[in-house]
Amino acid sequence: AQSVTQLDSQVPVFEEAPVELRCNYSSSVSVYLFWYVQYPNQGLQLLLKYLSGSTLVKGINGFEAEFNKSQTSFHLRKPSVHISDTAEYFCAVSDRDFGNEKLTFGTGTRLTIIP
Template sequence: AQSVTQLDSQVPVFEEAPVELRCNYSSSVSVYLFWYVQYPNQGLQLLLKYLSGSTLVKGINGFEAEFNKSQTSFHLRKPSVHISDTAEYFCAVSDLRNYGQNFVFGPGTRLSVLP
Protein backbone atom coordinates (compact mmCIF):
# COMPACT_ATOMS: atom_id res chain seq x y z
CA ALA A 1 0.00 0.00 0.00
CA GLN A 2 1.10 3.51 -0.65
CA SER A 3 1.57 6.27 1.91
CA VAL A 4 2.26 9.98 1.86
CA THR A 5 4.39 12.03 4.23
CA GLN A 6 4.27 15.76 4.62
CA LEU A 7 7.00 16.60 7.06
CA ASP A 8 5.94 20.15 7.78
CA SER A 9 2.63 20.53 9.55
CA GLN A 10 2.85 24.31 9.49
CA VAL A 11 4.82 26.70 7.31
CA PRO A 12 4.76 30.43 8.05
CA VAL A 13 6.16 32.68 5.36
CA PHE A 14 6.11 36.38 4.61
CA GLU A 15 4.21 37.75 1.67
CA GLU A 16 6.16 37.78 -1.61
CA ALA A 17 8.68 35.28 -0.26
CA PRO A 18 9.19 31.91 -1.96
CA VAL A 19 7.82 28.74 -0.39
CA GLU A 20 8.35 25.00 -0.71
CA LEU A 21 6.00 22.44 0.80
CA ARG A 22 7.50 19.00 1.00
CA CYS A 23 5.87 15.72 0.09
CA ASN A 24 7.33 12.24 0.04
CA TYR A 25 5.52 9.07 -0.85
CA SER A 26 6.08 5.37 -0.72
CA SER A 27 4.70 2.87 -3.17
CA SER A 28 5.85 -0.33 -4.76
CA VAL A 29 4.24 0.56 -8.08
CA SER A 30 3.87 3.55 -10.32
CA VAL A 31 1.61 6.29 -9.06
CA TYR A 32 -0.14 9.46 -9.96
CA LEU A 33 0.65 12.41 -7.68
CA PHE A 34 -1.50 15.36 -6.74
CA TRP A 35 -1.51 18.53 -4.71
CA TYR A 36 -4.81 19.81 -3.38
CA VAL A 37 -5.56 23.05 -1.53
CA GLN A 38 -8.25 23.53 1.09
CA TYR A 39 -9.41 27.00 2.06
CA PRO A 40 -11.29 27.43 5.37
CA ASN A 41 -14.69 25.77 5.38
CA GLN A 42 -14.24 24.58 1.81
CA GLY A 43 -13.67 21.31 0.05
CA LEU A 44 -10.39 20.33 -1.57
CA GLN A 45 -9.45 21.88 -4.88
CA LEU A 46 -6.88 20.43 -7.25
CA LEU A 47 -3.74 22.56 -7.65
CA LEU A 48 -1.82 20.29 -9.99
CA LYS A 49 -1.15 16.67 -10.84
CA TYR A 50 1.61 14.50 -12.21
CA LEU A 51 0.58 11.63 -14.44
CA SER A 52 3.55 11.10 -16.72
CA GLY A 53 5.96 12.99 -18.94
CA SER A 54 7.75 16.13 -17.79
CA THR A 55 8.67 15.95 -14.14
CA LEU A 56 8.00 19.66 -13.64
CA VAL A 57 4.29 20.28 -13.40
CA LYS A 58 2.67 23.69 -13.39
CA GLY A 59 -0.65 24.27 -11.71
CA ILE A 60 -3.06 27.01 -10.85
CA ASN A 61 -2.31 30.14 -8.84
CA GLY A 62 1.37 30.12 -9.82
CA PHE A 63 2.23 26.85 -8.08
CA GLU A 64 4.47 24.18 -9.53
CA ALA A 65 5.78 20.83 -8.35
CA GLU A 66 8.60 18.56 -9.37
CA PHE A 67 8.40 14.80 -9.40
CA ASN A 68 11.61 13.11 -8.32
CA LYS A 69 11.33 9.37 -8.69
CA SER A 70 14.68 8.53 -7.11
CA GLN A 71 13.80 10.52 -4.01
CA THR A 72 10.12 9.60 -4.16
CA SER A 73 9.26 13.24 -3.69
CA PHE A 74 6.78 15.68 -5.14
CA HIS A 75 7.53 19.03 -3.52
CA LEU A 76 5.30 22.03 -4.16
CA ARG A 77 6.80 25.45 -4.82
CA LYS A 78 5.77 29.00 -5.45
CA PRO A 79 8.30 31.77 -6.11
CA SER A 80 6.27 34.54 -4.48
CA VAL A 81 3.33 33.91 -2.19
CA HIS A 82 0.33 36.08 -1.55
CA ILE A 83 -1.87 36.49 1.50
CA SER A 84 -4.61 34.64 -0.35
CA ASP A 85 -2.42 31.51 -0.50
CA THR A 86 -3.01 30.96 3.20
CA ALA A 87 -4.65 27.53 3.32
CA GLU A 88 -4.09 23.85 4.01
CA TYR A 89 -2.22 21.92 1.33
CA PHE A 90 -2.52 18.19 0.83
CA CYS A 91 -0.33 15.91 -1.18
CA ALA A 92 -2.00 12.75 -2.48
CA VAL A 93 -1.04 9.62 -4.36
CA SER A 94 -3.13 7.29 -6.46
CA ASP A 95 -1.95 3.78 -7.15
CA LEU A 96 -1.90 2.78 -10.81
CA ARG A 97 -1.88 -0.90 -10.03
CA ASN A 98 -5.46 -1.24 -8.94
CA TYR A 99 -7.97 0.24 -11.29
CA GLY A 100 -10.16 2.63 -9.42
CA GLN A 101 -7.81 2.67 -6.46
CA ASN A 102 -8.55 5.48 -4.08
CA PHE A 103 -6.49 8.54 -3.33
CA VAL A 104 -4.29 8.43 -0.24
CA PHE A 105 -3.72 11.82 1.30
CA GLY A 106 -0.90 13.15 3.41
CA PRO A 107 -1.64 14.83 6.76
CA GLY A 108 -1.54 18.29 5.24
CA THR A 109 0.62 21.40 5.61
CA ARG A 110 -0.89 24.62 6.84
CA LEU A 111 0.63 27.53 4.94
CA SER A 112 0.31 30.87 6.68
CA VAL A 113 1.32 33.92 4.66
CA LEU A 114 2.18 36.85 6.85
CA PRO A 115 1.96 40.51 5.79
Protein backbone atom coordinates (compact mmCIF):
# COMPACT_ATOMS: atom_id res chain seq x y z
CA ALA A 1 0.00 0.00 0.00
CA GLN A 2 1.07 3.54 -0.66
CA SER A 3 0.41 6.75 1.24
CA VAL A 4 1.20 10.42 0.78
CA THR A 5 1.55 12.99 3.54
CA GLN A 6 1.36 16.70 2.91
CA LEU A 7 2.45 18.22 6.16
CA ASP A 8 0.94 21.68 5.67
CA SER A 9 -2.75 22.09 5.00
CA GLN A 10 -2.42 25.83 4.43
CA VAL A 11 0.56 27.97 3.45
CA PRO A 12 0.26 31.78 3.28
CA VAL A 13 3.09 33.52 1.40
CA PHE A 14 3.72 37.12 0.43
CA GLU A 15 3.79 37.88 -3.27
CA GLU A 16 7.28 37.53 -4.83
CA ALA A 17 8.52 35.50 -1.84
CA PRO A 18 9.78 31.91 -2.24
CA VAL A 19 7.66 28.94 -1.22
CA GLU A 20 8.15 25.26 -0.44
CA LEU A 21 5.27 22.81 -0.18
CA ARG A 22 6.24 19.60 1.55
CA CYS A 23 5.37 16.06 0.51
CA ASN A 24 6.46 12.73 1.99
CA TYR A 25 5.41 9.35 0.72
CA SER A 26 5.46 5.74 1.83
CA SER A 27 5.61 2.77 -0.51
CA SER A 28 7.00 -0.76 -0.55
CA VAL A 29 7.74 -0.52 -4.28
CA SER A 30 9.32 2.02 -6.61
CA VAL A 31 6.97 4.81 -7.55
CA TYR A 32 6.43 7.69 -9.89
CA LEU A 33 5.81 11.04 -8.20
CA PHE A 34 3.57 13.89 -9.28
CA TRP A 35 2.43 17.35 -8.26
CA TYR A 36 -0.98 18.55 -9.43
CA VAL A 37 -2.59 21.99 -9.04
CA GLN A 38 -6.29 22.63 -8.65
CA TYR A 39 -7.66 26.11 -9.19
CA PRO A 40 -11.06 26.97 -7.65
CA ASN A 41 -13.93 25.02 -9.20
CA GLN A 42 -11.65 23.26 -11.67
CA GLY A 43 -10.12 19.83 -12.20
CA LEU A 44 -6.51 18.88 -11.66
CA GLN A 45 -3.63 20.07 -13.83
CA LEU A 46 -0.24 18.36 -13.85
CA LEU A 47 2.57 20.64 -12.66
CA LEU A 48 5.47 18.20 -12.90
CA LYS A 49 6.45 14.56 -12.53
CA TYR A 50 9.43 12.49 -11.46
CA LEU A 51 9.99 9.29 -13.37
CA SER A 52 13.72 8.60 -13.16
CA GLY A 53 17.08 10.26 -13.70
CA SER A 54 17.83 13.71 -12.35
CA THR A 55 16.29 14.22 -8.94
CA LEU A 56 15.51 17.88 -9.69
CA VAL A 57 12.44 18.18 -11.86
CA LYS A 58 11.22 21.36 -13.50
CA GLY A 59 7.57 21.93 -14.31
CA ILE A 60 5.19 24.54 -15.59
CA ASN A 61 4.67 28.02 -14.17
CA GLY A 62 8.19 28.17 -12.70
CA PHE A 63 7.72 25.32 -10.23
CA GLU A 64 10.32 22.66 -9.50
CA ALA A 65 10.55 19.68 -7.17
CA GLU A 66 13.34 17.56 -5.78
CA PHE A 67 13.09 13.82 -5.24
CA ASN A 68 14.93 12.59 -2.15
CA LYS A 69 14.86 8.81 -1.97
CA SER A 70 16.49 8.48 1.45
CA GLN A 71 13.96 10.85 2.99
CA THR A 72 11.09 9.65 0.77
CA SER A 73 10.24 13.24 0.01
CA PHE A 74 9.23 15.20 -3.06
CA HIS A 75 8.98 18.84 -2.01
CA LEU A 76 7.66 21.49 -4.41
CA ARG A 77 9.34 24.89 -4.67
CA LYS A 78 9.01 28.19 -6.46
CA PRO A 79 11.53 31.03 -6.03
CA SER A 80 9.00 33.85 -6.44
CA VAL A 81 5.23 33.41 -6.24
CA HIS A 82 2.50 35.42 -7.91
CA ILE A 83 -1.12 36.08 -7.07
CA SER A 84 -2.10 33.65 -9.82
CA ASP A 85 -0.42 30.79 -7.90
CA THR A 86 -3.23 30.83 -5.35
CA ALA A 87 -4.64 27.30 -5.57
CA GLU A 88 -4.71 23.87 -3.97
CA TYR A 89 -1.65 21.70 -4.58
CA PHE A 90 -1.70 17.91 -4.44
CA CYS A 91 1.21 15.51 -4.28
CA ALA A 92 0.55 12.03 -5.69
CA VAL A 93 2.31 8.71 -6.29
CA SER A 94 1.67 5.78 -8.55
CA ASP A 95 3.12 2.30 -8.75
CA ARG A 96 5.53 1.78 -11.65
CA ASP A 97 3.94 -1.49 -12.72
CA PHE A 98 2.03 -1.58 -15.97
CA GLY A 99 -1.65 -2.00 -15.27
CA ASN A 100 -1.37 -0.53 -11.79
CA GLU A 101 -1.59 3.14 -12.58
CA LYS A 102 -3.90 4.47 -9.92
CA LEU A 103 -2.82 7.68 -8.27
CA THR A 104 -2.69 7.97 -4.49
CA PHE A 105 -3.05 11.60 -3.42
CA GLY A 106 -2.18 13.56 -0.33
CA THR A 107 -4.79 15.73 1.36
CA GLY A 108 -3.55 18.87 -0.37
CA THR A 109 -1.94 22.18 0.58
CA ARG A 110 -3.83 25.40 0.05
CA LEU A 111 -1.39 28.08 -1.10
CA THR A 112 -2.57 31.63 -0.46
CA ILE A 113 -0.59 34.52 -1.88
CA ILE A 114 -0.72 37.73 0.13
CA PRO A 115 -0.40 40.93 -1.96
